[in-house]
Amino acid sequence: MEGINITNFLKYLFAYYYIDTGEREVYRTWVQKILWFTHWKFYRMYQIPFFSENFQSYKYGPISWTVLQTQFFGIESFKNSQYNIDEILDFHQNNLVDEFKNRLKEDFLNDFNEDFGETFDENQIKGDLDLRWSCFVFVFEKLKKIRPKDLINLSHSQKSFKIAAKNPHSKVIFNETILDDEEISILES
Numbered sequence: 001m002e003g004i005n006i007t008n009f010l011k012y013l014f015a016y017y018y019i020d021t022g023e024r025e026v027y028r029t030w031v032q033k034i035l036w037f038t039h040w041k042f043y044r045m046y047q048i049p050f051f052s053e054n055f056q057s058y059k060y061g062p063i064s065w066t067v068l069q070t071q072f073f074g075i076e077s078f079k080n081s082q083y084n085i086d087e088i089l090d091f092h093q094n095n096l097v098d099e100f101k102n103r104l105k106e107d108f109l110n111d112f113n114e115d116f117g118e119t120f121d122e123n124q125i126k127g128d129l130d131l132r133w134s135c136f137v138f139v140f141e142k143l144k145k146i147r148p149k150d151l152i153n154l155s156h157s158q159k160s161f162k163i164a165a166k167n168p169h170s171k172v173i174f175n176e177t178i179l180d181d182e183e184i185s186i187l188e189s
Helices: 006-021 028-046 065-070 074-078 085-093 097-115 122-143 148-156 159-166
Strands: none
Touching (some): 006 065, 006 122, 028 148, 097 122, 148 159
């Protein structure tokens, strides 16, 4: 398994954000940084990419070009999703946050098990996806209140970002360079 599809994952990020915060608006830069730091933390922990695509250096820090190009930001991300923002906010207002988060996790486990080849058994798949979900939730909880500008600054301090930013031929941040980054104190386990 070389990572899950980042655009398919967006619906889970947005739904988790909406149920957790009860807010409708989400910043593009914040989304990109949550995706990056989830990928970054998972790779540092397991030397396996969280997402199937590489991130690239950009003036606002590491980004997924796929996410940037799809324009799946804010409410528009739910047009083709099984989640309805008003339904999510109803769960939030009725103090059913944990119930909805559990539903999201179950949907995530079911949705991404198809990304694995036939060489994995059911327990291996569930174990891998549990680790991915736990990593995402950990990063989300640690970074959810940090402003996008501060997340940009945090990502700019990383060696992996700096190496890619200086490369005149390619701005791809190679996963292997993540291992050379210093640990980020707020994301220490």
